[in-house]
Amino acid sequence: GAFLPVDRAFTLAGRGTVVTGTLLGGALAVGAALTVQPSGAATVVRGLQARGAARERVAAGERVAVNLRGIALEDIARGDVICTGGQGVTLCMDVWLTVSDTAPRPVKHMQDLRVLWGTAHEVATLRLMGGGQIAPGGAGLGQLRFKRPVVGFAGQAAVLRQLSPVATLAGAVILDPQATAVGAGDRRRLAVMQAAQQQDGTALAAALCAQGRGVALWSDLVRLARCDATAALPTGVVRLSPDHIALADDLATVQTAVVAALQRFHTDQPIKQGAALSMLQRVTPLRGLVPFAQTELVRGGEVVLRDGLVSLARHDPFAALAPQQLARLTEIEESMRAGGTSPPDVRQFDAPDDADLIALMVAQGRLVSLANIALKQQVVFHEATIGQAQRSLAASFPPPTAFTTSAARTALGTTRKFIVPLLEHLDALGMTLRDGDTRQIAPQAH
Structure with a gap:
């Protein structure tokens, strides 16, 4: 963009503030919005003059006088710069x-x-x-x-x-011109500076990506390579987002590392639904690329992200259950089903694999985990209980009969701990319609 170091600033009667200097960077036209740096004040080009004549547009390299609108003389001085943006302090x-x-x-x-x-x-x-x-x-x-x-x-x-x-x-x-302060021995920054000095776009992109643990900002490359934001990507560089770039080889390497790490996790802990996302940050030194690699793998269907856990799409934890684990899963499920609208606290199931077995049933939808926000705890129902509760409420309160939370609690023979999250879940499913302190069964759900 246009970059004008100010060598004089003065006022002219009837015109206001005028600055002069040698225009650098790019052309400047009447009406252009400008920023005065380092103050950050905004102004607009009211008029231009070069070589003694009024101009609508002046090219870089010319001496120019710029009449500015919206800026007072005391707000600009020799040594300031007016520019079209992109040059931050x-x-x-x-x-x-x-x-x-x-x-x-x-x-x-x-x-x-x-x-x-x-x-x-x-x-x-x-x-x-x-x-x-x-x-x-x-x-x-x-x-x-x-x-x-x-x-x-x-x-x-x-x-x-x-x-x-x-x-x-x-x-x-x-x-x-907008560098990050580093120590004199910072090798990654040194590589960036060397590539910028040589104006090698490919080397510069590689150095910036290495500095960012695999990821670089497109705006950094544009600034250091002294090119336009619409320029083509250097060879071997890919766009991760409008703002981020990476080396294609690095992205492929990290995707391979993520898949391999998940395979190891599934092999070591086959009945777990998936690994915590934080685990993936440890699979490669190029950790800045991990979220982007994960997104690409999910988009391609190779990886699944669910409830904060990540897994290979092909992983089937149920297929990995040993006979005794399958028997225990059935035992827990039947206990939850028998509990109805007052189910047992899942924390009472504390054998070594119980938490994983419960998580599997929640992920499959056989158990439904709901939040009781007031009590700051989770309550878990068997999925069959949800439908049974709706049918019982419909029988007790046929629409358009309204009922309170207390009446629903009595009808279902449960406690406030369970009825509040259960009713909120029925609301979310569209089975009940809430109106202030009362509800009614949705007509289509009757």
Whole structure:
């Protein structure tokens, strides 16, 4: 987008605020919405003038005077930037610096320098990647840490000067104008900076993905590769979402790792319905990719996500039940069926496999787990009880007869602990219709 470092700001009678500078980045047109950085103030181009004539549009590289609407003179000054968006403020920039052959001394790690770029100049601390120093005539990668917010764009040139005595030490190119501060030994960030310096889109995407544990932001690649957001993806890169990218090979590797991990889980614990989602975060160093790989596997039908558990679609825990486990499952189910609308607390079934067997029956729909929010606990009914309860209520309160929760409790011979979640479940199924403190059986359910 357009990027105009302001070198003068003044007012003209009848026109308001005017700024001048050399336009960088992209073209600028009358009516364009702009942001003043680093303040973040919004403004609009009221008029443009270049080469002594009014213009509707000015190309990058030209000297321009911009008449701004909605901004007071005291809110803009030399060193500010007006831009069309995308250039956010920062306290840290990645740079490639080249130390002058005539520099009086080396540039050192943690040295405070005055940085000049555009029409701005600010003091920053230079952190050299790898530490140490760069001798006159040498070059290297570093981060500039500023004391207050600044703005720049990738590819913009800068000059680094010694504070005292004043001397020009190096030239620099901004690689990332919105960098993340890292330690001087951060190898992943160093790889990103090297790829940005070489302007290798494929290497840059790979380095960003490695830094993000398999995932990178498309906006980061666009900024560092100095390309447009509509640019084609580099070779071997896939779009995970409008905002995220990854390497195709990494995505395939993580999908394979997820499937293998689930297979191991099912082999080790065959009667469990599935594994906790947190387990998948441990199956690969590329953990940023796990949620996306999981989504792709679910979309492809290879993996199933249910009640916070993940499993292979082909896994059948019932087929894995040993005869004694199957007998125990039947015993628990019959006990829950016999309990009717006052079933036993499932926590009383505490043999080694009982929790898994109950979870299997809930997942299959043979048992129904409902929340009693007031008591902050789950109550579990046999699925046959739900239908029996509805039929009993329909017989006691044929529509349009209204009934209260208390009347339903009496009719079903149960307690408030059970009747409240049971009635709320019947409401959700459309079997009962609630109106304030009363309900009636839905006509179609009678």
